Amino acid sequence: xxLRRLALLATAFGTTVPLSTACSSAPPPTVAVAPAGTxxxxxxxxxxxxxxxxxxxxxxxxxxxxxxxxxxRTGYEILERGGSSLDAVEATVRVMEDxxxxxxxxxxxxTNEGRNELDAAIMDGRTLQAGAIAxxxxxxxxxxxARAVMERSPHVMMIREGAEAFGRELGHEMVPESYFxxxxxxxxxxxxxxxxxxxxxxxxxxxxxxxxxxTLHEDDSDRKFGTVGAVALDRHGNLAAATxxxxxxxxxxxxxxxxxxxxxxxYASPGCAVSATGHGEFFIRNIVAYDICARMTYTGVSLDRAxxxxxxxxxxxxxxxGGIIAMDAAGNYTMTFNSAGMYRGYIDAxxxxxxxxxxx
Ligand code: ASP
Numbered sequence: 001x002x003l004r005r006l007a008l009l010a011t012a013f014g015t016t017v018p019l020s021t022a023c024s025s026a027p028p029p030t031v032a033v034a035p036a037g038t039x040x041x042x043x044x045x046x047x048x049x050x051x052x053x054x055x056x057x058x059x060x061x062x063x064x065x066x067x068x069x070x071x072x073r074t075g076y077e078i079l080e081r082g083g084s085s086l087d088a089v090e091a092t093v094r095v096m097e098d099x100x101x102x103x104x105x106x107x108x109x110x111t112n113e114g115r116n117e118l119d120a121a122i123m124d125g126r127t128l129q130a131g132a133i134a135x136x137x138x139x140x141x142x143x144x145x146a147r148a149v150m151e152r153s154p155h156v157m158m159i160r161e162g163a164e165a166f167g168r169e170l171g172h173e174m175v176p177e178s179y180f181x182x183x184x185x186x187x188x189x190x191x192x193x194x195x196x197x198x199x200x201x202x203x204x205x206x207x208x209x210x211x212x213x214x215t216l217h218e219d220d221s222d223r224k225f226g227t228v229g230a231v232a233l234d235r236h237g238n239l240a241a242a243t244x245x246x247x248x249x250x251x252x253x254x255x256x257x258x259x260x261x262x263x264x265x266x267y268a269s270p271g272c273a274v275s276a277t278g279h280g281e282f283f284i285r286n287i288v289a290y291d292i293c294a295r296m297t298y299t300g301v302s303l304d305r306a307x308x309x310x311x312x313x314x315x316x317x318x319x320x321x322g323g324i325i326a327m328d329a330a331g332n333y334t335m336t337f338n339s340a341g342m343y344r345g346y347i348d349a350x351x352x353x354x355x356x357x358x359x360x
Contacts, residue, residue, distance in 0.1 A: 039331045039349045040235050042075040042088060044068065046102045047226035048277045048323040051341030053358055061357065063101060064343055068355045071095040072347040075232055080351070085232035085273075086124050086147070089242035093120075093143040096228035097244055100182050102343075103226025105141060108180050108246025110189040111253040114201035116180035116246055119260040120146040125239035125268035132157040132260035136164055137180075140173040143244045146260070148172065157260060178206035185249070192250035227259055229275030231268070231327045239273035239327060241266050241289070248280065258283035263290035271329050272296055272303060277342065278322010282315055292326060303328045307336040 046068060075092035079085070097105025108116040120142035121132035131150025134157065139145050145167045149158050158166055168174060181204060190200050227245035234240075243266040245259045257280030258265035265276040267289035274289035283289075288310055295306035303326055311324055316338050323337025325344060335344045337359075345355040 040079045040085075040233050041327065041331050041333065041346065041348045042072060042079060042085075042092065042230060042232040043325040043327055043333045043335060043346050044071050044075070044092060044096070044228070044230045044344065045275065045277055045323065045325045045335070046096055046228050046343030048321070048337045048339040048342035049226065050339060051343070051357055056357070064357060065355050067096060067099040067101065068343060068345045069353060071228075071230070072345050072353045072355070075230060076347045076351055076353070079232060079234050079349075082235050084236070085234040085238050085240035086122070088232040088234065089230040089240045090122060090143055090147055092230040092232075093228055093242045093244050094141050097141050097143060102228045103185075103246045104228040104244040105246075106180060107182055107185065107226075109185050109226070109249040109251075111247075111255070112189075112193070112198075112201075112250050113253045114186075114189065114204065115177065115253060116185075117251075117253065117255075118142045118180075118244070118246055119257055120242075120244040121260040121262060121266040122146045122150060122242040123240065123262060123266055123268040123273070124150070125241070125270050125273050128269065130156050130262045130266075130268075132262060132266070133159065133163040134256045134260045135160040135254065136167075137177055138164055138174045139167055140175045140179065143242050145172050146242075146244075156262065159256075176206060178204065178208065180246075181207040183208075185246075188249045196250075227265070227277040229266070229277060229325060231273040231275050231325055231333075233273075233327050233329065233331050237329060239268050239270070239329060241268040241273040241275045243275040243277075245277075257281070258288070263287045265289060267293055269293050269297075272326065273328075274307075274324050274326040276322060276324045278315075278337075278339070279320050282318055282320025283322065286310065286314055286318070286320065288315070288324065292324065296328070303332055304334045304336070307334045311336045311338055 075088040078088040100107040123130040131146045229243035264284045272293035292306045323342045327333040347353040
């Protein structure tokens with residue numbers, strides 16, 4: 001049985017893992033990460049897109065893998081000592097926000113006017129409490145401010161200067177806009193604007209004078225996705241989800257994507273937690289994260305099946321690129337994406353982690 005479980009887990013990084021159902025009338029689980037009540041685990045993503053081996057060097061791959069591994073370990077340490085899934089997903093996302101290669105926090109992409117506008121959301125599956133922020137330009141760790149909106153205000157979402165003023169009052173770290181300037185993302189904006197025959201905005205006077213020395217995956221510079229996210233199940237059986245992003249390269253300033261829209265890019269309930277990455281407009285129109293959880297609840301399908309229906313069928317039919325990570329209350333998880341690759345990883349209750357990038 002144990003061997004069978006490991007064998008099934010080993011296939012997890014192709015696309016999805018066979019999973020159980022959250023509905024009591026449904027068939028028993030085919031794979032459980034750990035025995036219910038004692039198990040915990042976490043799944044993360046660092047964005048989905050046209051990520052292939054052919055376009056990645058060993059050095060770049062090592063950089064991505066190292067941060068994904070560090071993010072997983074950060075969450076694991078919290079879960080292992082009995083901390084909440086909420087603490088774990090927040091801390092994990094912060095690690096990826098601080099890494100310049102992901103499109104969140106420090107490595108956020110540029111809007112069409114050459115600024116960085118960040119969105120984030122977090123949700124506690126146990127209580128259905130949620131917090132989100134959109135369009136902030138100075139917050140170092142948007143995921144923590146989203147959590148503050150959830151826990152320290154009566155609201156669910158705050159935007160732009162209002163969100164930042166709230167963050168300042170609470171002592172959240174603010175950074176100059178130049179903190180978010182990376183040469184790779186700036187060049188990506190140039191290419192996107194050139195493709196549309198549009199002029200480039202002036203380089204911010206505060207931008208660092210030379211290259212930041214970061215070698216990003218080529219597609220990372222041009223592709224429009226790259227959000228980070230985490231879902232976790234803690235020892236107490238509670239689920240949480242968190243997602244953070246710079247949005248899409250060359251988005252119109254003021255555009256808000258799916259990430260901070262509760263139910264679209266981020267959702268958690270007592271039975272299901274989802275974090276998404278991809279072309280946000282499609283994820284908003286299809287209420288992707290909630291739809292996956294709702295299908296489990298209302299139709300009794302497994303988490304994996306629900307994710308497949310939404311990501312591999314519904315979104316594909318519409319041309320909505322991207323993927324999701326999700327966990328259910330039994331610890332089953334899925335990493336389902338319809339793009340060539342998705343930066344992703346999983347860690348189980350024994351601290352065994354796996355990180356993957358490509359489809360195969
Ligand atoms: N979903 C994000 C957005 O549309 C982008 C991404 O996932 O990379 O803002």
